[in-house]
Amino acid sequence: MNEQELVVQALLPVLKDHLDAAAIAKLIEVPKTSDLGDYAFPTFTLAKIFRQAPQQIAADLAPKINADNFEKVQAVGPYINFFLDKAQFSHQLLQTILQQAEHYGDANLGQQGQVPIDMSSPNIAKPISMGHLRSTVIGNSLANILTKVGYKPVKINHLGDWGTQFGKLIVGYKKWGSEAAVKADPITNLLKYYVKFHQEDQAHPELDDEARDWFVKLEAGDDEAIKLWTWFRKVSLQEFMKIYDMLDIQFDSYKGEAFYNDKMAEVVQMLEDKKLLKKSQGAEIVDLSAYNLNPALIKKSDGATLYITRDLAAAIYRKRTYHFVQSLYVVGNEQRDHFKQLKAVLKEMGFDWADDIHHIPFGLITENGKKLSTRQGRVILLENVLNDAVDLAHKQIDAKNPDLANKDQVANDVGIGAVVFHDLKNERLNNFDFNLEDVVRFEGETGPYVQYTNARAQSILRKAGVDLKQQTDYTLADRSAWDVLKQLAEFPDMIIRASKEYEPSVIAKYALRLAKNFNKYYANTKVLVADAEKPARLAMVASVSQVLTQSLALLGVHAPKEM
């Protein structure tokens, strides 16, 4: 029986004439601070029935409640506060966590259903920016969280490896580039050509015609065009892999836009068969006015297909391939309408699984309040940010723990952990203005703070020299440990909530709160003192480390044992 149920059962006998168990459960709340108890029952709603002041009702009812299962039951103002039995609670909780270890908090909401996650998806020949980082780390964390609750995620890197920009790129390369330069530093130089193209085409509009011609050649399978495209794609992907390795993120599929080139004709045919296509201003559209949306542009007036056509093909391909129970797209909030359109067209096509498609939007990263633009060369390169963070972590280690073993590994874990955690700690939809100092901060509400807390816990366990598995009694009635214990018990609920809201920040916030409570605890309480509760204290330290490590892992952040 969970703790809240105990409270309901205690209240039921004195309230059964007025409220049933479900109604009582709905009213129960958790007080802000634990000196007001662990659960509280507000008496406001009873005021009308009893025609008495809520304070009076609370004072009258409290003594009538059977408090056997509690430390105490007490009326405070208009509330009846319940205090849990700390000894019993701590014993059960710590035993559970130590037994279940990394499986503590597992759930089976997903029943092994597959969930493709469209994430990261950088564009070939362009650098991975801070914006891609968001999609990448949010997608990766959601994959971890969904796995924890019983789904089978499929991480798909839907590479931007097709489109008119390749025409521009080929023109730029042929005019200003060289094989040697691309080989030496592929992305930097390819980006240079692309940016230069957009500068030059202001004054020389004929460049746009050349670019269009090259893209037409590419689509037609022209040897030179294909050769260049294949080469650009290969060297770009190699560069991307460096970053994914740094982040320790792996994908299950790299099927990008080009993969769907030969799958769009079928989609167009299906739309025609279902009589959904209409001519409008020379283009083929699906009218979505019934959904209060702009029409979906399936074919341009020149006959070429568009973004949404490709995404329709991809959605259908994923349904056929993975038989998904949900299909997620971790893509910026500015594409909200696009995904509404995508779902609407699929609905019109008669696919009821359109409802299982979820756009997971996230806020924009700006610099000085302005949107970044690759075309203008205004980008924040993720690789630089990660390298800066790792360098800074190195300096910290040299200053604070110069004798540490595995310095390089720890510097990586900490530096990259800081960047990833910073991205995940706030609600997805918040915009954030990029500020390097903020991103690589190691103090306060940061990833390294959580990592450090865990390292300290590990340090205590190393020095304890006790085998926790030999132990049977985990009773810890110490008041100062109470907030930590209660919070450890919340972990499973946090995972469920994060999975339902597709919100990694729930886990990040939880980890910060747990770290803070634990820091406070061990700053004031000596763990390694030989007394009756020492084994239980160590069990709690081990549990905290277990849960912090798990939380960080769900976010895709490593937890070094020393730092």
Next chain:
RNA sequence: GUCUCGAUAGCUCAGCUGGAUAGAGCAACGGUCUUCUAAACCGUGGGCCGUGGGUUCGAAUCCCACUCGAGGCACCA
């Protein structure tokens, strides 16, 4: 113009399904390393929760209007 998202301390943000004095971190100031790593802990100051209405016993939280900011609004993705 229209739709979406947002507005809480100097800055960055929490505040779960409305409930007990609105909380953190950073920044500022002041304490704590012969004792489990000071990437930590403790303390001080700082807020008509954008504005105006409404619903409710009770609103930062729900509803309406307005102001301001960001983003989207068919032949880019």
